Amino acid sequence: MHVYTLKNWQHDHDFAVKSEKGEQRARAVLIITALTMIVEIIAGSLFGSMALLADGWHMGTHVAAFMMVLYAYRYARNHADDPSFTFGTGKVSVLGGFASSVALLVVAFVMGLESILRMIKPEEIQFNKAIGVAVLGLFVNIACAFILKRPHHH
Template sequence: MHFTREHSHNFVAHNVDGEKRTVYVLVLTFITMVVEIVSGTVFGSMALLADGWHMGTHAAAFCITLFAYRYAKKHAHSDRFSFGTGKVSVLGGYTSAIALGIVALLMVVESVHRLLNPETIRFNEAILVAVIGLVVNVASMFLLDDHHHSHEHENDHHHDHTHHHDHNLRAAYMHVLADALTSVLAIVALLFGKFYGWYWLDALMGIVGALVISKWTIGLMKQTGPILLDENIDQAYRESVAEALAPEATVKDMHIWKISGHHYSAAMIIESNSGKSVDEYKQMLEKFDKIHHLTLEIHPGEA
């Protein structure tokens, strides 16, 4: 990476393939959502209803994912954003994580209600629909799994493994993974209820699913929250940067933070009497390839 005076502030890696696959999953999810909610209501299965509700919330989350992709692409070169729209994808992921958390909370509330007020369940019909839901979820997971697809990125820079940092697509994947989990739990609960009469297990599985989804929610928020809050890169990396400059300059102030899911910006103030120019110091830092935008200020050192 060469730090030049004239450079682009477009740090968006638009995942065209991911956007297209999200549309397919949205259509599948919406259709299955309608089927499961209607069937869960008719057949009296809380586990099936929970799965359908997940589908509905996740369909909304996929709309957020698509909006983030298209907004970031549309405004990629706008001067309204200091470092481009790279964080739009991260914000989409964070918002989807909140949606997951709301689903988990609703699951707990309804499951507790069902534990206290059991309802008659038509097991055969409910199991059939739950299996259909699981098949749809698994198909959606394969569609959204970045490890099985090639990617097209609209970007001014070349970066390897960019897909590992697409928090927007990662959030969509977590939603269908949560759906798959609740489908499995629903099937297990319905089978035990049918053959052993454990009606209470249907509601209990809803609580178990909510706890697991809550854990995923927290994990996704931990990934995206620090980026949105401009958290500094780890101390070891900053110390390495300071050491690279140490022979010629002393670092007085340094900030290195993410401006997208995979791009870092750095702002530094250094003291030096070496007579080197800003460009020369930037060349000394070229090996730190995580930094894609560098602002460097030089102050004269004490005589």
């Protein structure tokens, strides 16, 4: 008779149950990122800084990505027990990541065109004012990374 068991090495794969804290962190980062995006786009326009504009629009893609993540959390939670999802609802986040990367490509294309136009017709950049906003953006990115960081245990 077989007396060994794998129970000690098995773990639960119901990811929707444990997502509440992740959802709260994503919501907080969404708000912080959206506010920083607005500041960077306005400052980039006022100070003539293509770098701030690009970072502001890049943060816009992060805002869209976090909105997709929040939707994915909600969708996965609402359909966690739905038998029509044979392998669960995990692919919702993969589709969200794909959509986010497509949006980032569109922003990169638009920023590339704008950069070419600025090489043809340069604009004056107010570096002293723009650098403060750029540093703020850096600190926001670092803060958001710490907010989203979580210990991984499997």
